[in-house]
Amino acid sequence: MTTAQRRTQPSGIVVGSMVAITFGAVFVLVNSAGLPGAWPLVIRAAGLVVAVMLLVGLVLVVRQAPPAAFAPAPGYLNRRYWLILALEAVALFGGLAVINNVLHRTAVSVAWVALVVGVHFFGLAWIWRMPLYHWLGAAMTLLGLAGFLVYALGGTAATVGLVAGVGSGVALYAAVGAALRDALRGRDPVAT
Template sequence: MLFVAINANEPLPSLAGTLLRVAAVLALMFVIFVYMTAGRMIKTGAVPQGGPAGGPMFGKAYLVIVGVEVVLLFGGLPVLGALGVPEQVNVAWIAFVVGAHFVALAPVWKAPSMLVPGVIPTVLGIAGFVMAGTSALAWVPFVSGVLSGITLLGASAVLSWTQLAELRRVAAA
């Protein structure tokens, strides 16, 4: 949601930016609602509580990947600034790193579906870097930021909904 909220600015028309922000907030609210509904189902015993078949979701591999992500995010931005890269490219770097972290987590979590919210922002981040050297620099926040945000929110909404549907199926069985 933050990708969209922060980056849905000019050169987008004001109305388009506002509509994108409203849609992003609604998508986030949907994901939170589904998460809370699933949590209630587990808490009340309607479905059994369980973890991923592949082991702990937040084990050592996860911590290493997130640690590398934090170092790249907070270390990379000052490097870009020192190199004189236009500020609009910061969001391209963030999209690239966030996407790459999902790609790295996909095999750790044994979740190939994580590749969608991983590969797309990674590619959109690369596209932002390419655009930085063109007359399309002003569109980098939209391409790398807004489109990455839409991808992440969309993937979260679809995954949340399918997991809730599975919980409901298990509860009905």
């Protein structure tokens, strides 16, 4: 697919943005729960405001695209995509089973999720030729590793959740924001 075709086919950015906004919100809402005081409420409110702002940006991208631009996103029909998703699911659920049921370290579950999801973005970046996903993959992988490090240094489950979980939500939001910014400016959002 050429750069010009990508600019005129926002279906991929719509699907990808919706998935990232949804999972970003889940990361933020779920992983801020264990924080003390009013912090969970503040972080959740901020996370929801950002999600709504990103949805508004997505609507603007959809409105500026010509109606004929909404062809199905071909990347989701690719066998390599489904292979990456299958490997991600095996690593995710297999690792969580070991972490939770064998090692009994539930505090680092979110760090594992961030790490696996981060690594899967490298595969998606490769098959879809999306440099933005390399950045997102690196950020989430590092946040997952940081969550493990926080725990190893004596950090609480709430701190691990803040670093690896809320941090991953912020990374997902930032990736959507960057893609939408580029789309609204008429630049190829996947080349970022």
